[in-house]
Every structure is written in structure tokens, then in C-alpha cells.
Amino acid sequence: MKNMRSNSKYAVLPLAIFLLGSLLTWAQAATSAQSAGRAPSAPHAKPAVTNPGERAFQANCGRCHNPPEQLSPRITGTVLRHMRERALLSPQDERDILKYLAP
Amino acid sequence: MRPIKSAKLKQTRFPRVAIALRLAGFLLLLPGHLLSAQNVPIVSGAVGFFDSKNTGINFFQPVFAPVVVAPLGKHFLAESRFDLRGFYERKNGNSGPYQGSFFGSTQYLQLDYFAADKLTITAGRFLTPFGTYNERLTAIWIQKIQDAPLIFSIGTRTTGSSDGAMVRGALIAKPAIHVNYIGYFSASSNAPQFQAGRAAGYRFDAYFPGKRVEIGTSYGRFLQGTHNNSSGAHFWWQPWRFPLEVRSEYAHGAHAQGYWIESTYRLSQWRGPDSLFGRLEPVFRMQQTFRNSPGQGDGLPAADTTQADFGLDYHLPHEVRLNSSYSRKLSATGNANIWDISLTYRFLFPMWRGHQ
Numbered sequence: 001m002k003n004m005r006s007n008s009k010y011a012v013l014p015l016a017i018f019l020l021g022s023l024l025t026w027a028q029a030a031t032s033a034q035s036a037g038r039a040p041s042a043p044h045a046k047p048a049v050t051n052p053g054e055r056a057f058q059a060n061c062g063r064c065h066n067p068p069e070q071l072s073p074r075i076t077g078t079v080l081r082h083m084r085e086r087a088l089l090s091p092q093d094e095r096d097i098l099k100y101l102a103p
Numbered sequence: 104m105r106p107i108k109s110a111k112l113k114q115t116r117f118p119r120v121a122i123a124l125r126l127a128g129f130l131l132l133l134p135g136h137l138l139s140a141q142n143v144p145i146v147s148g149a150v151g152f153f154d155s156k157n158t159g160i161n162f163f164q165p166v167f168a169p170v171v172v173a174p175l176g177k178h179f180l181a182e183s184r185f186d187l188r189g190f191y192e193r194k195n196g197n198s199g200p201y202q203g204s205f206f207g208s209t210q211y212l213q214l215d216y217f218a219a220d221k222l223t224i225t226a227g228r229f230l231t232p233f234g235t236y237n238e239r240l241t242a243i244w245i246q247k248i249q250d251a252p253l254i255f256s257i258g259t260r261t262t263g264s265s266d267g268a269m270v271r272g273a274l275i276a277k278p279a280i281h282v283n284y285i286g287y288f289s290a291s292s293n294a295p296q297f298q299a300g301r302a303a304g305y306r307f308d309a310y311f312p313g314k315r316v317e318i319g320t321s322y323g324r325f326l327q328g329t330h331n332n333s334s335g336a337h338f339w340w341q342p343w344r345f346p347l348e349v350r351s352e353y354a355h356g357a358h359a360q361g362y363w364i365e366s367t368y369r370l371s372q373w374r375g376p377d378s379l380f381g382r383l384e385p386v387f388r389m390q391q392t393f394r395n396s397p398g399q400g401d402g403l404p405a406a407d408t409t410q411a412d413f414g415l416d417y418h419l420p421h422e423v424r425l426n427s428s429y430s431r432k433l434s435a436t437g438n439a440n441i442w443d444i445s446l447t448y449r450f451l452f453p454m455w456r457g458h459q
Contacts, residue, residue, distance in 0.1 A: 058343075059312040059315060060312075063315065063339070063341055063348075064239045064240065064245055065242075065244070065245045066418070068422070068449075068451050069420075069421065069422055070451075071451070072143075072452070072453050073141065074141060074143040074453045074456070075141070075142075075143050075145045075451075075452075075453045076141045077141030077142040077174065078141070078142050078143060078144060078145050078172055078173070078174055079145065079172075079451075081142075081172075081174055081180045081215075081217075082145075082172045082180065082182060084217070084223070085180065085182070085215045085223055085225070085271075086238070086239075088271060088272060088273050088281070088283045089273075090220070090273050090276030090281065091220045091276075092276070093276070098141075102141060
């Protein structure tokens with residue numbers, strides 16, 4: 001029991017480091033945004049994604065993995081069906097992503 | 104030994120993989136006229152080389168994990184993933200010559216039927232949909248830290264695969280919210296490459312695309328031998344504004360419970376994702392398990408365990424990734440340092456040229 005309490009103390013250290021790191025990251029992002037003349041509420045905002053297909057890709061497939069560097073147009077339909085089953089894509093998202101990958 | 108590795112060691116020997124590969128071979132014989140220009144079958148997956156040092160004992164694992172996906176007409180899809188790996192370690196633990204064996208496992212070999220917009224029916228061998236890790240993050244080209252979380256086997260019964268049928272889909276799919284469901288039943292099987300337990304379960308999740316926040320819950324009931332329940336919850340947050348990813352799961356099993364929380368931050372805001380520093384991705388994972396009662400063979404640590412994993416991944420060009428991590432494990436059964444480094448290459452190409 002005493003050993004476990006001791007272990008719990010050790011567990012607090014990495015958690016504290018993680019929280020401190022997160023805080024520093026946030027602070028850095030906010031400072032950079034202010035210095036660039038942006039609104040503090042939008043630190044390091046990514047360029048707005050206006051293409052619905054790209055947005056659908058990032059909102060679904062991109063949550064687990066990066067997009068493939070190269071994608072042959074011959075396999076976009078197959079890849080999309082695979083992702084429909086894996087990521088539970090809605091039909092609308094599937095159509096949007098297909099247009100984005102194979103315009 | 105951690106759960107996923109011990110599970111793999113229990114898999115059958117490499118030559119038996121040939122049986123599963125033969126079953127997948129039919130994909131190569133699909134009639135071309137069923138496939139349109141964009142629906143050529145694909146061969147994807149990854150090759151990797153893993154090196155681990157756990158409590159002073161070093162071992163290597165060359166891995167080949169192919170994925171084959173083939174559409175069959177308009178409503179069917181056949182897909183499979185295999186894991187073929189060698190396991191090499193020194194004869195006497197930390198001395199003597201290296202020796203090893205090959206192991207193989209069929210992770211999924213399934214037929215999907217897209218019955219309706221909100222219903223997909225799957226039959227065959229599939230990844231058990233408990234929590235998020237097993238279905239989404241076990242692929243070697245996706246995982247950010249080489250080792251699975253300590254609670255991996257809760258709800259997945261160590262193999263991570265089920266033999267039976269599954270229904271899944273999106274109950275609600277609006278721009279503001281997606282509500283997804285999965286229900287499955289698995290039969291008991293001791294067939295080589297298709298080992299599974301009799302079980303049933305479900306997963307529900309709500310996903311908010313505008314915030315990239317997901318919350319969900321899982322349940323599984325083991326229906327052979329001593330029946331027992333597993334339940335879990337997960338939370339994911341991946342804000343649009345910066346490349347932070349937070350994933351977490353909690354799971355409660357018959358003899359233990361635990362959680363993990365993983366955070367990654369790709370430094371892509373420093374001159375873009377393809378810059379020298381932009382390819383770096385620090386990873387941190389915190390996890391704890393709490394043992395309620397002895398549960399031999401359940402794949403979980405024998406005593407309460409706390410583990411912190413510190414990773415640093417580097418996304419090289421051409422789908423190559425270098426993952427490294429250090430883990431400190433604190434447990435009543437003994438503390439440990441775990442070092443992992445791995446190199447993976449992800450590939451994706453059509454099986455043939457197809458119609459133009």
C-alpha cells in the first residue's frame with residue numbers, strides 16, 4: 001500500500017510536466033498571434049478550409065492518419081469505401097471527399 | 104511483457120498464415136467488369152522495424168502488415184489486414200546470440216454490405232469495436248507510440264478480433280453532429296488464424312465536426328465460460344486551430360480498470376509540416392491500471408500500475424516515419440524502463456491498372 005502511494009506521487013510529476021507543457025504551448029501560441037497583429041482568440045489559426053471535401057477529410061479521415069502523399073485516381077473510390085466503413089462516413093462526406101481527392 | 108505483444112506471441116506460427124492468405128487470394132481473381140475506373144482494388148499497409156528494450160532485455164521485430172481492399176459490385180466491399188512479424192531476442196535474456204521466430208495473425212478478413220446510407224453490415228473476422236484504440240490506432244503506420252495502452256485487452260479479449268457479424272452506421276449525420284452506432288456478435292472459434300471468443304457488444308459515439316470533439320461509450324459481454332461485462336468511455340479532441348491531438352479512454356473490466364490519455368503536438372506551425380522542425384511530433388501518454396481481483400490471462404498488469412510514456416516521432420518524406428519513446432512503469436511488481444524505436448514505411452497502390 002505504501003509502495004502504491006509512493007507510485008502515485010511519481011505519477012503526479014509527468015502529469016505536471018504535461019500540464020506545464022500544454023500551458024507553455026498555449027502561451028506561446030497566444031503571444032505569437034498577438035505579435036502578428038491577430039486577434040488573441042484565434043492563435044495560429046490554420047488557413048480557413050473552404051473546400052468542403054478537404055474539410056470533410058480532415059474532420060474524419062485526418063483524425064487518425066495523415067493523407068497519403070500520392071493517390072492514384074484509379075483507387076479513390078476504393079479508398080473512400082474503405083473509409084466509409086472505418087470512419088462511418090456519411091454519404092455527403094463521402095461524396096465531398098471523393099470530389100476533393102479526384103476532382 | 105505488455106498485452107498486445109503477449110497476445111501476438113500466442114498466435115499461431117507463420118506457415119499457418121498461408122491459409123489466411125489463400126482466403127484473401129480470391130480478391131485477385133475478381134472480374135474486372137465489376138470495377139469502375141475509381142474502384143480498382145488496393146494493396147496498402149506498412150512495413151516496419153521495431154526495436155524495444157524492456158527492463159534491460161532487448162528484442163527486434165521486423166513487421167509486414169498488408170491491407171487488401173476490393174470492391175465487389177456497388178454494395179459490397181472485401182477487406183483484410185494481416186500482421187506478419189518476426190520476434191528476435193537474445194537466447195539468455197540479455198546475453199547470448201539472437202534467436203527468434205515468425206508469427207502471423209489475421210487481424211480482419213471481412214465482407215461489408217452497404218445496405219443503406221445509415222447501415223453497413225459486416226460479416227467475417229473484424230476488429231472488435233470496443234473503445235477507439237483497437238479499431239483506429241493499432242495499424243503500425245498510425246500508432247504514435249509503439250506499445251498498446253495497458254488497458255488494451257479490456258473489451259477486446261487480448262486478440263482484438265471477433266468472428267461473426269457487425270452492424271454499424273451513422274444514426275445522425277448533420278454538419279454539427281454525428282451520432283454513430285456499432286453492434287456486434289462474435290462466435291467462439293479456435294481455428295488457426297481465427298481465434299475469437301463468444302461475445303456481444305456495442306459502441307455509441309457522438310462526434311462534433313465543428314469542434315472535432317468526440318465522446319463515446321462501449322460495452323461488451325463475454326459469453327463463454329464465466330460471463331462478464333466490460334464497459335468503457337472515450338474522449339477525443341483535435342482542435343482545428345492548432346495541431347494538438349488529445350485522445351483518452353477509460354475501461355472497466357471484470358478484474359481491473361484503467362485509463363490512458365495521450366496528447367500529441369505536431370510542430371507544423373514552425374515553417375509548415377514539411378520543414379525540418381515541422382516534421383517533429385512530441386507525444387505524451389499517461390496511463391494507470393487498478394487491479395480489483397486476480398485475473399489470470401486477462402492481459403492486464405498483475406498489480407496496480409502507473410506508466411508515463413514520452414515519445415518523439417519524426418515524419419520523414421515519402422510516408423516514412425521514425426517513432427521513438429521512453430516509458431517509465433511504476434508497479435508493485437517492479438518498476439521498469441522501456442525504450443522503443445521504430446521505423447515504418449506506409450504504402451498504397453492499385454492492384455492493377457484498371458479501366459480508363
